[in-house]
Amino acid sequence: MLAEESLTSAFDAIKANLLRSILTALAIIIGTAAVIALVSIGGSAQKAIENSISDMGSQVLSVVPGQKEKNGVKSAFIPLKLGDVRALENEKNISWKIAPEMRGNKQVKYISENANLPIVGTTSDYFSIYGIEVNQGNVFTENDLINGKKVAIIGSDVAKELGTNKKDLLFKNIVIGDSSYRVIGIAEPKGSGGWDNPDERIFVPVITASERIFGRIWINMIVVKSAGEFSLPQVMIAIERILRRTHDISPGEDNDFRVYDWSEVKQLQKETTNILTTMIAGIASISLLVGGIGVMNIMLVSVTERTREIGLRKALGATQQDILIQFIVEAILLCIIGGLIGVVLGSAIYFSIASYQEWPIVMPLSAIIGSVTFSALVGLFFGIWPARRAAKLDPAVALLYE
Amino acid sequence: MNVIEVKELEKTYYVGDIEVKALRGVTFDIQKSQFSAIMGPSGSGKSTLMHIIGCLDTPSKGEYNLNGENVAKMSDDQLAKIRNKEIGFVFQKFHLLPRNTALENVMLPLKYANIGRLERSEKAKEALAQVGLSDRIDHKPSELSGGQQQRVAIARALVNSPAILFADEPTGNLDSKTGEEVMTLLHKLNNNGQTIVLITHEKDIAVQTQRTIFIRDGKIESDTIN
Known part of the structure; x- marks a missing residue:
């Protein structure tokens, strides 16, 4: 049929x-x-x-605080400090980019508008590690970083949160916490990836964040990107070697920090x-x-x-x-x-x-x-x-x- | 020339362990263009005989040649082909597909013959014209009278130009007037050379044909020219 x-x-x-x-x-x-x-x-x-995860960039390693374990008992988290960043920076045998991330939310004001936004204390390398382009204004100068100047680079959505245009904010003052900061640069949009919107972040020099905004010396994370011919595992080993020395960990003891390779997480x-x-x-x-x-x-x-x-x-x-x-x-x-x-x-x-x-x-x-x-x-x-x-x-x- | 040659046909059923001899040696021939009736009371074996000579069933014993072909030992698929090409059935209850139009019903055997769409519709229209229903081809069975439905069924039986047309109590479900119309139609077809076998239990109907084969208890009791 x-x-x-x-x-x-x-x-x-x-x-x-x-x-x-x-x-x-x-x-x-x-x-x-x-x-x-x-x-x-x-x-x-x-x-x-x-x-x-790809926002964080592949080939980027994150160092985060960990716990010490002795006889099966875990201690409290051992904080990462700016000293750890300096120790890594002092290593001259490996070419890499290192940036601290000290992070917290603060109330931000511009004229009469205000919003609760994430503040990231870091250095200029942070932008190149994550491929964030600061296309208006400038990144931090040596002077800003060393002396902890009251300057800020804002994500592309910050202006919107503060009820104004991007152009209007450049080289103007915004209030973070209770003191005012000069906007020296605006980052290009990265786009929302999931949990948080990277375009809503405000970046300040890490010393500024430590001394003026958060009043603490521990940092949330250190991000590292290999700049030369070094592979991620080599960089990882180097980080461990340096931080174990800085944290005074004797051989046989476990690390009190963790190094994440985001491509593995992915x-x-x-x-x-x-x-x-x-x-x-x-x-x-x-x-x-x-x-x-x-x-x-x-x-x-x-x-x-x-x-x-x-x-x-x-x-x-x-x-x-x-x-x-x-x-x-x-x-x-x-x-x-x-x-x-x-x-x-x-x-x-x-x-x-x-x-x-x-x-x-x-x-x-x-x-x-x-x-x-x-x-x-x-x-x-x-x-x-x-x-x-x-x-x-x-x-x-x-x-x-x- | 004989369209049907039946020799010593026997059919035995088993209902559980009980042996039922429905046919006990039946022999007869039917010539081309003959209009004959097979008659008998219920339980006489006439239905069994019709199923066998209609290739819906196979005999337990005996010979059966249809149009020169021995069909007694054919497989199911071969029988299906014979039914499709050589045999046309007309049933007491019309057996039309209720959701299809008259034309679609008449085309059905042609579909099983793998005939193309155009030729199918052409042949079906021709067959419907033969039974005088050219103006009803798009009607569904429910929109047709009993007599018209039976005429559609006759058109369906004719559409493959079968060697023989079996009509099983074709007037059984019709009033006497439309029954007469159907009989007139069958006579007309017979006059055009169509071989027809009518199965009935009504003497009035049987005598209208050329020959009556009377079955009783699985045997031919009489075979008379009317």
């Missing part, structure tokens, strides 16, 4: 029992929608994290997301299997209901194969329609969540193709048995069926 006849008769049969067909396909619809929505959401989350993150996505897809495929059993059930009912039609088709010359194909096509079509509705529903759920959460949109085509194909396979698998029953019907008996 022509494929066209199988398709039209399958459409007819599905249309004839529309409500029943939709209810049958419901589990398939829900399963596919779940796969599409969850896999996309997973993709978005991964993308958001990847963005924020990889780990990717693996975690993949595992989660696989798990979600696995759970959703159970729904598709349950849907398949529903389809089989309804197809068996349909075969019984249409016994006379099957008898007639056979009397008119349909072979067993013709009938088999007709019913398998019907089961597959039912599942594919369910799958497509599921894709639309799942995408709608995903888009509404993603736009509400302002996530980057990631629509994995593989998930769409995969789940519709899987639906079709479910139809094939669960359609075979009812279709075989139909094909095997004795035409003489089937014609007399009431």
Whole structure:
């Protein structure tokens, strides 16, 4: 029989029992929608994290405070200090860029507007390490850094937070805490990556941050980027060697600081997301299997209901194969329609969540193709048995069926 | 020339452990262009006989040549092909597909014969014209009277130009007037050379044909020219 006849008769049969067909396909619809929505959401989350990690720049190492462990007991966090930065800077055998990051939120005022913004105390190397372009004004001078001048470089969104234009703020004074700072530069936009918006940050010389704004000497992080031919592991070893000496750690003792390679974190993150996505897809495929059993059930009912039609088709010359194909096509079509509705529903759920959460949109085509194909396979698998029953019907008996 | 040659046809069923001999050695021939009736009370074996000579079933024993071909030992697929090409069925309950139009119903056997769309629709329209329903081709069965539905079924049976047309109680579900119309149509087709076998339990209907084969208890009781 022509494929066209199988398709039209399958459409007819599905249309004839529309409500029943939709209810049958419901589990398939829900399963596919779940796969599409969850896999996309997973993709978005991964993308958001990847963005924020690539904001930090690859090839960048972060040194953060750690804990000492003695006889299985962990001490408090040992802070990193400006002295640690200086010790690293004094190393002349390795060419690298080093910048401290002393970070905290402060109330910032400009005329009558004010906002609570992150303040980062650092040096000029910070901008080159992270590839932040200061395209208006200048970066910090030696004098600013050494003497802890009251100057600030602002992210591109700071002006907006303070209710004004970027141009207006350049070389004007803003108030951080209770004293005023001169804006000497404005950074170009980096774009939001996820957790925080780097464009809302205000950068000040680290001495200024330490002495005037936060009143502390410990810093949150030291960022290091290899400037020469040194590989990340070599740089890592050098950092450990220098900081262990500075922190007076005897051989055999553990580090009281940690060195992060963000590209590793990125990889780990990717693996975690993949595992989660696989798990979600696995759970959703159970729904598709349950849907398949529903389809089989309804197809068996349909075969019984249409016994006379099957008898007639056979009397008119349909072979067993013709009938088999007709019913398998019907089961597959039912599942594919369910799958497509599921894709639309799942995408709608995903888009509404993603736009509400302002996530980057990631629509994995593989998930769409995969789940519709899987639906079709479910139809094939669960359609075979009812279709075989139909094909095997004795035409003489089937014609007399009431 | 004989369209049907049946020799010592036997059919035995098993209902559980019980052996039912539906046919106990039936022999007859049907010539081309003959209009014959197979008659018998219910349980006589006439339905079984019709199923076998209609290639819906195979005999337990005996020979059956249809249009010169031995069909008694054919496989399911071969029988399907024979039913499609050589046999046209008309049923008591019409057996039309309710959601399809008259034209689509008549085209159905041509689809199983893998005939292209254009030729299909052309042949089906021709067949519908033969039964006088050219103006009803887009009607669904529910929009047609009983007599019209049976005429659509006859058009469907004719559309593959079968060697033989089986009509199983074709007037059984119709009032006597439309029944007569259907019989007139069958006579007209027979006059044009169509071989027809009518299965009925009504003597009034059987006598309108050229020959009556009377079955009782799985055997031919009488075979008379009307």
